[in-house]
Amino acid sequence: MTDIDRRAFIRVTSSVAALGATIGFPSLALGATRRVVVVGGGVGGSTVAKYLRKLDSSIAVTLIETKPSYTACFMSNEVLSGERTLESLTFGYDGLRRHGVEVIQDTVVGIDPVKKTVRTAGGNNFDYDACVVSPGIGFKWETIEGYDKDVAAETVPHAWNAGPQTVLLRRQIEAMPEGGHVIIAAPPNPFKCPPGPYERASQIAMYCKHHKPRAKITILDPKDAFSKQGLYTEGWTKLYGYGTDNSMIDWIGAAGGGTVEGLDPDTLTLQAEIEDFQGDVINIIPPQKAGAIAFAADLVDGDWCPVEKRTFESQRHKDIYVLGDASSAAKMPKSAYAANSQAKVAAAAIVSRFQGLEPGDPTFVNTCYSVVGEDFGISVAAVYGLDTHTNTITPIPNSGGVSPSNASPEIRKREVSYAHSWFKNVINDMLE
Amino acid sequence: MNRENTMIKKVRNLIMAFVAMLPMAIMAAPSGQALSFTCAGCHGTDGSSVGPSMPAIAGMDPEVFVDAMKAYRDKQRNSTIMNRIAKAYSDEQFKAMAWFFASQRLYLQPQEYDMNLAKRGAKLHDKYCEKCHENGGRPGDAGTLAGQWMPYLEYTMDDFINGKRKWPRKMKRKVDAAIDEEGQDAVSTLIHYYGSQQ
Numbered sequence: 001m002t003d004i005d006r007r008a009f010i011r012v013t014s015s016v017a018a019l020g021a022t023i024g025f026p027s028l029a030l031g032a033t034r035r036v037v038v039v040g041g042g043v044g045g046s047t048v049a050k051y052l053r054k055l056d057s058s059i060a061v062t063l064i065e066t067k068p069s070y071t072a073c074f075m076s077n078e079v080l081s082g083e084r085t086l087e088s089l090t091f092g093y094d095g096l097r098r099h100g101v102e103v104i105q106d107t108v109v110g111i112d113p114v115k116k117t118v119r120t121a122g123g124n125n126f127d128y129d130a131c132v133v134s135p136g137i138g139f140k141w142e143t144i145e146g147y148d149k150d151v152a153a154e155t156v157p158h159a160w161n162a163g164p165q166t167v168l169l170r171r172q173i174e175a176m177p178e179g180g181h182v183i184i185a186a187p188p189n190p191f192k193c194p195p196g197p198y199e200r201a202s203q204i205a206m207y208c209k210h211h212k213p214r215a216k217i218t219i220l221d222p223k224d225a226f227s228k229q230g231l232y233t234e235g236w237t238k239l240y241g242y243g244t245d246n247s248m249i250d251w252i253g254a255a256g257g258g259t260v261e262g263l264d265p266d267t268l269t270l271q272a273e274i275e276d277f278q279g280d281v282i283n284i285i286p287p288q289k290a291g292a293i294a295f296a297a298d299l300v301d302g303d304w305c306p307v308e309k310r311t312f313e314s315q316r317h318k319d320i321y322v323l324g325d326a327s328s329a330a331k332m333p334k335s336a337y338a339a340n341s342q343a344k345v346a347a348a349a350i351v352s353r354f355q356g357l358e359p360g361d362p363t364f365v366n367t368c369y370s371v372v373g374e375d376f377g378i379s380v381a382a383v384y385g386l387d388t389h390t391n392t393i394t395p396i397p398n399s400g401g402v403s404p405s406n407a408s409p410e411i412r413k414r415e416v417s418y419a420h421s422w423f424k425n426v427i428n429d430m431l432e
Numbered sequence: 433m434n435r436e437n438t439m440i441k442k443v444r445n446l447i448m449a450f451v452a453m454l455p456m457a458i459m460a461a462p463s464g465q466a467l468s469f470t471c472a473g474c475h476g477t478d479g480s481s482v483g484p485s486m487p488a489i490a491g492m493d494p495e496v497f498v499d500a501m502k503a504y505r506d507k508q509r510n511s512t513i514m515n516r517i518a519k520a521y522s523d524e525q526f527k528a529m530a531w532f533f534a535s536q537r538l539y540l541q542p543q544e545y546d547m548n549l550a551k552r553g554a555k556l557h558d559k560y561c562e563k564c565h566e567n568g569g570r571p572g573d574a575g576t577l578a579g580q581w582m583p584y585l586e587y588t589m590d591d592f593i594n595g596k597r598k599w600p601r602k603m604k605r606k607v608d609a610a611i612d613e614e615g616q617d618a619v620s621t622l623i624h625y626y627g628s629q630q
Binding site: 051364367403414 | 520
């Protein structure tokens, strides 16, 4: 196609698009402004805000977020190895404002599903036609004796939401003695970022290999298997001597007594099921549940929020949609890409309903990269559809899966590059 | 391609672009738009990747798109992750996504390149590549080269040269001739030329 042809093509398709918009957007003709309030400015919340405006710019979208900027938790394990700074993971909301989203810094404390209003700590009320709640995770502190919010902030960070605790953990690793011992207590399923604890061990090992080669990293795990386990094992064997007496990384699963029951923060000792483990640096990733507002707004059943899988509308309250980590969206994992994908399904469903149309059939994708070490990247991918018989999100048969085992060094290296490109594109797709 | 064929193709493209943009609610299966939105986390919003290595797919010729996806699905093309993803889609779904991305504007991002290499690459491009990759390799009847992310172009050329991807008709001869003329860094000069188009 020549340049001129292409311009003509774009011009005509634009007018076709405009025609489509006139046919497909009867709400415009009625002149009623529909209001959507988005609670939480993470991946789910930011993406849904942007895509609502993109699909129908007549919708008034207000996003309410506690923090003034967004700090990505994905890729934050690279702060622990010193590969990147926390600042490189931090982004403002001006991109969303340029899309016409009203971004307000406040904390939502209640949602009234009858009056359809959202109430904030700042004392403001926001009316909505549809409300999207994407609060991320909360922690079940009570499950580990001796561990709480204050201990996490000062001595034994969880660092499972990127922020000051990520930096604290990095400093502790830098400051530990030459042959120091890092212990990571992994959480039980389901939790945010299933491959994350193992990438974390890998990234710490990558740092120690160069700076503290006699250091040890022990993962205590209440599970008998974990995400991308075969590939991690391959990478650890290749890079960190896994399986030998000199292995830098040690993994103790449930059968070996990996379940952690308590912490003595003064002696940095973990009480696990069979024995105690004493370390120089301890990172507890606690068991998880939906974020606080999901509980306050009566959106949970147990720890998580049940949703209709076609739309991500709450099964507990009409016109409230729950996205991302807080939702029960099996078989999708709790990941950034999953939240981004769910947000587009919810945005399209909300726009359809405002137009008086039935929401279309959803389609979802998850991709997740982990950097196991220098030039050693691995990934998992899945495409999902809705099984209408069981109302479950189901992977499309014979597709997806993890990187091949024993791939060439070239492929592993490319996956590191693509991991970093994935990061930039997810951030861009949600915030710019 | 003769004039008449170009015209027929253009009309067909317009019809398909219109179909791809119909409101999704009347579709029985996920719409082209819904399917295409799921790609953005890696390939950028509407296919304009912000890099530094995942390729942009906005503005891609629909046939090139479908051929690429089929090649990934059938393991005919070396890949890291796309073969696993492509296996989830039918030919019809490939087409629906192809029309979506064909109708998107490609937004290019600046990337670092070597000006001297780019100058040499420009000459080589005109002599050996322009016939298929028209307008300096802008989106057209062959894959997008102009402004494409340079690491991706490097991976692609490595795959061709190392026998991991089947050469399109005539391409091997042209690349060999370019290397004969310019030396071993011929491919690198071309990549810097494409990277210089921003």
